[in-house]
Amino acid sequence: MKASDHISGLLALSREHAAACLAAEFEASDDRMTAADGAGRYVVSGAVAVVPLRGIITPNNAILEKYLGWTTSHGLAETMETLSSDRSVAAIVVESDSPGGVVLGGEAAVQAVSMAAKVKPVHALVNPLSASLAYWIASQATDIAMTPGSLVGSIGAMFSAPSPVQPGVSGDQWFDMRSSHAVGKNADPADETGAALIQARLDDIEARFHRDVSAGRGIDLADLPTRLSADTDPTHGGGVFETAQAVERGLVDQVETRSAFYQRIMAAYAPKSKPTSRALSATAKARAATLIAG
Template sequence: MFSIPTTENSLHLLSDVRRGQWFVHDYESLLPVALSFLGGEKIAGAIPRLAFEFYAAEAQAQFTATETGSKAQQVAVIPITGTITKYDSCFTYGAITYARAITAMANNPEIGAIVLDIDSGGGAGNAIAPLKEAIHRVQALGKPIIAHVDRCASLAYWAASQCDAIFCDNPLSDVGSIGGLCQIVDDIGKLEKDGYTVITVYADESADKNLDYRMALEGDTSLLKKNLSYNVAQFHKDVKAGRPDIKEDAAGVFTGAMFHPAEAQALGLINGVMTLTECIENAAIRAQYNH
């Protein structure tokens, strides 16, 4: 069992909830919890997290001996579950912690391959960079890294698409939702109702500061959409690079649809269906070939 220290940053999550870009599926189902969080209410399941734990598995397929010794290498299994934020919060681990775990296993000579065990509807747009960097670090060191997924949507799929392969766990798994949304929370009315008066003053020289947010409050979301489209374009670019056989012109693939395994495999979103145990074996075999 391995352990990575965590650092909670719930203030950053507050900022993301209020006015962040999100690459997440079924966002509406998360909104009531997000609003309760903003209101300072106690949320069921919100607990302090002191460490992130994951494990290494022995595969039946034996690794070839390394140059430094004959000890068989293992496959690290790193779970990525729930909504992915950049930092740890009282709800979930963050991408920074996941990236630290991935990087630690990339640098560990006893680890020959990595399986990301993903069950996530996606997360905040600012969470993808550390995950991509860590996955590419593994690949640069010549170690296989594959994704075993159940639900793998939006930002979670963005991360999985950078791995060497993606395997759904079972016929009811689903992947996709390649797209993004932006939200802002206008709580001025509530503040005024509670007796607060909010006065915001911008310098004459700062006409463009927070302009997208201010325009949206006035009903014009065009600038927010423009900024969101920039990041969605990067999402598409990364998926095409990581999944070169994806059927990008097929209906729904790049417009946010979700797919079950049979259709997802036909469209190039995944490589097939495997249990976690089978993925561990697959990763071990890939490591043998890499040697």
């Protein structure tokens, strides 16, 4: 079974960096086609929960999640909701290694990370890729770090679809006919009207993508297209950026090794040691002395 067989529709995906994922093959058996349970989607170390953002993101594809360990938007949204309400979890880490994925359902994950970050710190780590939908999600974190050599960006949406141009191998020519008020149903990109309708949908998705990145990263919305452009033309966005450019453009906050990142995060949320009885006694005496002196 090929992973590419399960990926379709409007995409927020860096196809260049998704090639290896799309080519992935695996064998599936019926007895294992259930989605991962909540506990299998994250690990907790001390007071920090670590959530992987991995592979090509789909809305709820249990097969890709089970066999390849890829993130689903629904699963990530459920995980963030669970961890937000867990009082034993002081902070959440989202570690990204993803070229993006399917737009359908993706904004549920985006909003879930945004909501979680309002409850407790959410730290994103790009290691080594956070492109398109994956970056859309990561942009809602409290802050973003990336490891040396990593890539972020590919902000925008795309659509790929075939259009019949000649009879197939069976000798038959297939046609798509639509009812009078459903020209936008399965719009043909080779048709002028269909192309315009698809373009409008893509532009609407991009507008929401830009809006969320602007809010999450604190970048002025009007300035964002220029920051994402490879040159001075604001329409030349959609590319990915290495560490120095990503920091300069405000897409991430800092660059550090994975080891340094986790040392910093774990230290920040390490449980505070309780004072010993001797220390408590000394504190009590000091307070008493203060009261007497007063």
